[in-house]
Amino acid sequence: MRRPVYGRLFLFAESRFATAKQSFLNTRKEWLYLTMESKKGKILPENRRKNGVTKPLLVMAHRGEAQMFIKNWQMSRVDFPFAEMFEQSDALLLICGEGMQNATAKTAAVCGAFRDQICEVLNFGIAGALDERLSIGDYYSIRTAYGELSGEAVFQTFTSADATATIDCISASRRVRNGEFARKLLPFAPIVDRELWGIASICKMFRLPFRSFKLISDVPAVENDCAPIAENAAVFSEKLFSFAEKIMPNSESGFAEKYEFTFPEQFHVTFSQRKQIENMMQSLCLKHRIAEIEILEKAGIAKIAHFDISPKQRTALLIESLNDMLNPFNALLKQRLKSLCEPLENAGARIKFARDFEDDSIEVTAKFGHPRHLQ
Structure with missing residues (x-):
């Protein structure tokens, strides 16, 4: 006895769903494996890693x-x-x-x-x-x-x-x-x-x-x-x-030499932060045609090193300063927005803009305990 059409369609759909589910699980398993191996540094062939350069x-x-x-x-x-x-x-x-x-x-x-x-x-x-x-x-x-x-x-x-x-x-x-x-x-x-x-x-x-x-x-x-x-x-x-x-006139292939530098003891730099800073330094040195020490001076590293804050906070400020040098328009925009939002922040509100100003949204968080706070 033949199954009804709807029954056959249901079994077919169920079979296709099971196949798709297994494919998804296999893909997820492979992605997790690649992620773990990448963190161990095993994904890229050793002869291409160039000792991290x-x-x-x-x-x-x-x-x-x-x-x-x-x-x-x-x-x-x-x-x-x-x-x-x-x-x-x-x-x-x-x-x-x-x-x-x-x-x-x-x-x-x-x-x-x-x-x-x-x-x-x-x-x-x-x-x-x-x-x-x-x-x-x-x-x-x-x-x-x-x-x-x-x-x-x-x-x-x-x-x-x-x-x-x-x-x-x-x-x-x-x-x-x-x-x-x-x-x-x-x-x-x-x-x-x-x-x-x-x-x-x-x-x-x-x-x-x-x-x-x-x-x-x-x-x-x-x-x-x-x-x-x-x-x-x-x-x-x-x-x-x-x-x-x-x-790009500084090396065999025309590219500037790679920069290696040691961070002062006043800074606590994680591995990912080091890579981020090195990438920004490389770009700034290529763009401005000046040595890394001049880039760090322009970023105010000496001044930041003496701030009475934690080493992690100093590193965050240094990254922010280097990023402002790479994106001067965003830096000017942030400065202007900061002055405009200062009255709200002084009143206890927290202002948050979209990351890198990707859109024109703004998030305002404030606590009101009395009707007069709205005046």
Whole structure:
């Protein structure tokens, strides 16, 4: 006797649910294993850990753009299953592919697997000029990364670690092939690419500073043929490599030497805090072209060391000061908000803003014991 249709459907659904549940449990078990092994330091091959010394991750969309970096720095291929990667003693290089989806997924995979090695992310690549006043062949350091999806600008933006940058870039979800689309994007940024917003979003997730350098290759509102760009890939790669050598001139691969320093005894620094401080120091030294001792002086380490607070609190203040140096706009905003909220705090209220001002929400906590407290 055949079972009723609903009965068969129920058994089928029950079977699929059991399969999905087992798959979830297996995935969770594997994730827990990887997490535990990562904490033991066993996930990354020992020959890649470099005794804990970190290095920058270069992210480029196409192999053509990266060819001169690979050749001139004699980079070797990394056996990594999720993306095309290369490395040498001073740098990692990821070929992420075109588009925000590729850039987001592959940058996330690499940052997760090589987190202990990466000090910052550097994006080099060609881009289009939405503003016709920009010249083909010019280089620009990007200040803010905007994103576009389904014809609308994405709410969240990301600021690079280059405080000297003055020009923005918007990452489009599709190629800009006509003047109408270019004019729609122009109010947000004068430069357009396909990957930066995705890369920057992952840097935000992993708390890694990023910088982006774009070489103008075309003006989409005037030219919409990609063939000349592909044909000139070697030329663009040579120009990008020459620019990279100029802005990072201190070592074999062009990158500044790694910094090692000992924290004063007045500070209590955990392992994770040490990595965080080292990453920020690396980025600040690269950005300002000054020695680590000058960075620490600017951060006020000597003054903080004499504060009558606990060693842990001194470390927290030092991290906050270094972070303000990396993100001066946020520092100014915090200072302004502090002065505006001071009357409320003096009255006993606690004010909390969204982390890194990701949105415009504000949380106010206060205790009222009498109607006059509301006056």
